[in-house]
Amino acid sequence: MLLCVSFEVFSHNPDELIILEIEQEQLAFQDQQMTDEYKAALKRQRMRKLAAMPWQERFWLFIKAGVQHIIPKGLDHILFVLGLFFSSLIFRSLLWQVTAFTLAHTITLALAALDVVQVPSTIVEPFIALSIVWIAVENCIFKKTNKWRPLIVFGFGLLHGLGFAAVLGEYGLPKGSFVPSLVAFNIGVELGQLLVLITAAVLVWFVRNKSWYRQWIQIPASIMIALFGLFWFIERVFL
Amino acid sequence: MKKLLFFAAIVLLSACQNQTEKTEMPVSDNPFFEEWDTPFEVPPFNEIKNEHYMPAFKKGMEENLAEIDAIANNAEAPTFANTIEEMERSGKLLTKVQGVFYNLAGSNTNPKLQELQRELSPLLSAHRDKIILNEALFNRVETIWQARENLDLTNEQRKLLEDRRKSFVRSGALLNKEQKAQITEINSKISELTTAFGQNLLAETNGFEIILDKADLDGLSDGTIAAAAETAAQKMEKAETEDEKTKYQDKYVFTPHRSSMYPFLTESNRRDLREKLYKAYVQRGDNDNKTDNKKIAAKIAKLRAERAQIMGYETYAHFVLEERMLKTPTEVYNLLMQLWRPALERAKVEVTDMQAIVDAEGHDFEIAAWDWWQYSEKVRKAKYDLDEAALKPYLSLDNVLNGVFETTNKLWGLTFTELFDINTYHPDARVWEVKDKDGSHLGIFIGDYFTRSNKRGGAWMSSFKGQSNLDGKERPVVVNVCNFPAPVGDDPSLLSFENVTTLFHEFGHAMHGILTNVTYSSMAGTSGPRDFTEFPAQILEHWASEPEILKSFATHYKTGEVIPDALIDKLLKASKFNQGFANTEYLAASLLDMDWHTIKAEEELKDTDAFEEASLSKIGLIDEIAPRYRSTYFAHIFAGGYAAGYYSYVHSAVLDSDGFEAFKEAGDVFNPELAAKLRTHVYEKGSTEEAMELYKQFRGREPKIDALLKVRGLDGSTD
Numbered sequence: 001m002l003l004c005v006s007f008e009v010f011s012h013n014p015d016e017l018i019i020l021e022i023e024q025e026q027l028a029f030q031d032q033q034m035t036d037e038y039k040a041a042l043k044r045q046r047m048r049k050l051a052a053m054p055w056q057e058r059f060w061l062f063i064k065a066g067v068q069h070i071i072p073k074g075l076d077h078i079l080f081v082l083g084l085f086f087s088s089l090i091f092r093s094l095l096w097q098v099t100a101f102t103l104a105h106t107i108t109l110a111l112a113a114l115d116v117v118q119v120p121s122t123i124v125e126p127f128i129a130l131s132i133v134w135i136a137v138e139n140c141i142f143k144k145t146n147k148w149r150p151l152i153v154f155g156f157g158l159l160h161g162l163g164f165a166a167v168l169g170e171y172g173l174p175k176g177s178f179v180p181s182l183v184a185f186n187i188g189v190e191l192g193q194l195l196v197l198i199t200a201a202v203l204v205w206f207v208r209n210k211s212w213y214r215q216w217i218q219i220p221a222s223i224m225i226a227l228f229g230l231f232w233f234i235e236r237v238f239l
Numbered sequence: 240m241k242k243l244l245f246f247a248a249i250v251l252l253s254a255c256q257n258q259t260e261k262t263e264m265p266v267s268d269n270p271f272f273e274e275w276d277t278p279f280e281v282p283p284f285n286e287i288k289n290e291h292y293m294p295a296f297k298k299g300m301e302e303n304l305a306e307i308d309a310i311a312n313n314a315e316a317p318t319f320a321n322t323i324e325e326m327e328r329s330g331k332l333l334t335k336v337q338g339v340f341y342n343l344a345g346s347n348t349n350p351k352l353q354e355l356q357r358e359l360s361p362l363l364s365a366h367r368d369k370i371i372l373n374e375a376l377f378n379r380v381e382t383i384w385q386a387r388e389n390l391d392l393t394n395e396q397r398k399l400l401e402d403r404r405k406s407f408v409r410s411g412a413l414l415n416k417e418q419k420a421q422i423t424e425i426n427s428k429i430s431e432l433t434t435a436f437g438q439n440l441l442a443e444t445n446g447f448e449i450i451l452d453k454a455d456l457d458g459l460s461d462g463t464i465a466a467a468a469e470t471a472a473q474k475m476e477k478a479e480t481e482d483e484k485t486k487y488q489d490k491y492v493f494t495p496h497r498s499s500m501y502p503f504l505t506e507s508n509r510r511d512l513r514e515k516l517y518k519a520y521v522q523r524g525d526n527d528n529k530t531d532n533k534k535i536a537a538k539i540a541k542l543r544a545e546r547a548q549i550m551g552y553e554t555y556a557h558f559v560l561e562e563r564m565l566k567t568p569t570e571v572y573n574l575l576m577q578l579w580r581p582a583l584e585r586a587k588v589e590v591t592d593m594q595a596i597v598d599a600e601g602h603d604f605e606i607a608a609w610d611w612w613q614y615s616e617k618v619r620k621a622k623y624d625l626d627e628a629a630l631k632p633y634l635s636l637d638n639v640l641n642g643v644f645e646t647t648n649k650l651w652g653l654t655f656t657e658l659f660d661i662n663t664y665h666p667d668a669r670v671w672e673v674k675d676k677d678g679s680h681l682g683i684f685i686g687d688y689f690t691r692s693n694k695r696g697g698a699w700m701s702s703f704k705g706q707s708n709l710d711g712k713e714r715p716v717v718v719n720v721c722n723f724p725a726p727v728g729d730d731p732s733l734l735s736f737e738n739v740t741t742l743f744h745e746f747g748h749a750m751h752g753i754l755t756n757v758t759y760s761s762m763a764g765t766s767g768p769r770d771f772t773e774f775p776a777q778i779l780e781h782w783a784s785e786p787e788i789l790k791s792f793a794t795h796y797k798t799g800e801v802i803p804d805a806l807i808d809k810l811l812k813a814s815k816f817n818q819g820f821a822n823t824e825y826l827a828a829s830l831l832d833m834d835w836h837t838i839k840a841e842e843e844l845k846d847t848d849a850f851e852e853a854s855l856s857k858i859g860l861i862d863e864i865a866p867r868y869r870s871t872y873f874a875h876i877f878a879g880g881y882a883a884g885y886y887s888y889v890h891s892a893v894l895d896s897d898g899f900e901a902f903k904e905a906g907d908v909f910n911p912e913l914a915a916k917l918r919t920h921v922y923e924k925g926s927t928e929e930a931m932e933l934y935k936q937f938r939g940r941e942p943k944i945d946a947l948l949k950v951r952g953l954d955g956s957t958d
Contacts, residue, residue, distance in 0.1 A: 022437065023497055025494075027348065027692065029350060037691045041667040041689070
């Protein structure tokens with residue numbers, strides 16, 4: 001069919017509209033559906049752009065995407081990492097925890113991205129919120145981190161990896177360069193996480209050895225974090 | 240991640256979050272009033288808002304009228320340059336805003352645009368009248384035309400002059416005052432009647448529905464049931480009273496809209512319900528109620544005949560056809576009747592085939608019109624056994640696009656580069672730069688392929704920007720809009736073969752719009768007569784079903800396997816399926832259209848039903864088939880612009896079959912010599928010469944219908 005938009009100085013023929021409305025009914029504009037369609041189209045557009053990019057550019061883009069999914073978009077992950085930070089200022093203990101977290105979320109992120117495991121976000125998201133509460137509450141109860149802590153953190157890391165996978169799924173991985181993009185995204189996530197830790201470390205650097213550190217910084221911060229986590233849990237389950 | 244109310248409390252983060260919202264453009268400047276410095280002058284879609292259109296239209300019309308007045312009242316003696324060429328230059332702003340508006344009103348519309356569309360229609364038509372009825376302007380054109388033999392005009396200029404003058408003359412410029420007044424009166428009557436015809440038909444179509452229970456759905460597919468449930472839900476939402484709401488509660492609704500009716504007629508095992516819905520469909524406008532169209536149709540036909548007579552034509556069809564490729568009603572009737580016999584014979588065979596299935600099923604009834612869809616589908620399964628689902632994985636959208644790009648590359652050396660940095664009106668609208676063999680820029684092609692809820696159904700081609708060589712080289716921006724299924728999950732969009740044909744078809748129109756190379760934009764691209772402009776589109780479809788080409792692009796999206804020969808065989812055989820029916824219903828409607836528009840002014844007002852019956856029995860139409868449109872719902876001719884023009888589809892089909900036959904005869908579907916001729920004489924020429932001349936320059940002779948009969952399986956070869 002040829003739409004009669006003529007470039008003559010003076011003519012437009014609205015015939016087609018009349019015929020179409022008779023044959024096909026009026027369009028029904030449904031907001032939700034239109035928004036969903038638009039989102040899906042945006043993702044397709046991004047995928048096409050990505051597929052046409054040189055690989056270096058694409059790699060760099062996924063690193064950036066990874067960072068952005070922590071800062072500013074991954075507030076719950078930020079709080080979790082801060083939860084780890086406020087557990088211990090002993091470098092070794094922190095290192096163990098962060099390593100366990102990283103290892104775990106890398107595993108589930110990869111598995112979920114490769115479609116090996118699938119857990120609905122209605123389950124993952126509330127548990128992520130609870131994991132934040134757990135970590136923060138532990139910070140308040142125990143003065144020193146217990147030796148099981150890295151294991152628990154590892155378990156929670158598995159959960160957070162599923163969360164990353166969900167946002168990455170929404171963002172989309174190009175078919176032609178699946179693994180490199182996944183790796184780049186993960187690198188980005190680690191960088192984002194590291195940035196959070198460094199920022200936190202810089203901020204508390206001069207008060208870390210004060211006697212009131214635990215009472216006025218560590219515990220209040222952890223309580224705040226726990227409250228956030230609790231709020232999310234309620235929101236994700238009930239609202 | 241969910242956004243939270245107290246998100247902003249986290250100062251560190253909030254700074255980054257708000258960045259995207261600050262970069263919005265100010266809405267006060269109207270982008271239509273500015274020069275577009277976008278790449279290739281693609282409209283700056285991201286800056287154009289709903290409220291920009293009306294002011295731009297108004298100013299565009301104003302400017303256009305001022306320009307026209309300046310031309311008409313020019314103190315200098317009329318010349319081609321100061322009149323005809325200046326007319327070409329006029330109306331730039333109006334053209335600019337029209338291009339964007341009418342495209343988006345179809346492909347990415349919203350309630351506001353639809354409202355504007357209704358508001359604009361009378362304004363634009365009044366605007367058009369102001370120019371076409373401008374006597375001073377016509378006098379200048381006429382003076383130039385009278386002196387045409389002594390002017391040193393190129394062929395293109397000569398044709399433009401002829402076309403311009405003709406558009407004035409055909410609007411009554413040569414008539415005396417009394418006649419002009421008559422024409423104006425008739426025009427306004429016709430305009431009222433056609434509007435009423437359309438409104439009645441809409442009311443009749445929307446006014447009928449069958450509401451079904453779960454128990455009535457025997458035979459229907461899940462998709463059809465879901466759509467009917469959706470229709471019920473929508474009706475429920477619109478219902479104003481509680482009673483009406485409960486009427487649709489948990490029900491399934493079918494209507495005489497084709498998209499609702501065809502699946503029902505095909506799948507439903509309830510013969511009584513099929514009959515009910517079908518009869519409602521064919522009775523639209525013929526129910527002797529307030530929205531009856533019988534009188535209206537007859538009156539329109541009579542008024543058109545009267546107008547034609549005043550203008551000096553024998554009938555309205557004579558008036559219309561003067562501008563077409565087939566010049567007289569006799570030529571049109573000849574063409575239609577040549578096809579009619581074989582089509583009807585074939586349809587009778589199809590009835591026999593279907594009756595055999597009815598009998599074999601142990602039923603005791605004779606095939607009726609409302610059985611056709613169901614039983615032809617059974618014949619299709621038994622005879623052709625083409626499984627669409629097996630075919631689709633070979634036809635991913637990207638593959639098919641590569642196929643059509645490759646085809647035009649082999650024909651004309653064109654190359655396509657996808658551009659990612661151009662703003663489009665929707666993220667599904669993709670942009671390519673089209674380059675010629677020597678690497679020079681030809682135009683911009685926008686492909687908007689997936690169906691969505693704010694897009695009109697069907698498929699079409701249009702332009703955002705035309706082509707002209709008048710003041711420097713202006714290259715076009717054209718668009719194809721289709722309604723193919725959007726991808727689901729990670730799978731690509733998989734097309735049916737019908738979709739593939741549609742894509743090639745619209746791409747053919749796009750090529751017509753992109754390869755065009757004329758001086759004056761009003762003669763560019765697809766501006767030619769209606770019975771010709773489908774030719775460049777339809778001929779491209781033939782390449783889509785060439786086994787050689789199919790094999791080059793149709794590879795399985797998962798395995799990469801090339802489409803098997805057996806599948807291609809089946810596909811090609813199936814293309815001849817049900818052609819008796821399709822051609823018969825179409826030709827009957829075309830003949831009915833011609834009959835309505837060859838009545839004489841002095842004949843008395845027709846009784847529509849009797850007129851139609853006489854028209855159809857004269858040609859021997861069988862009861863099992865109704866014309867594709869009966870008079871009372873033939874919107875194409877009584878509400879739209881296809882009067883004495885519905886035949887054009889088949890005329891273009893004659894051309895494309897005959898035209899492609901040339902390549903077959905040459906033994907090479909990419910024969911370079913023929914491809915070059917097709918390009919220079921058809922795709923590049925727009926309407927700068929008579930269409931028949933263009934065709935003859937390409938083909939070396941006038942078109943013949945034999946190839947079409949063969950393609951459609953109407954040459955007696957189909958079993």
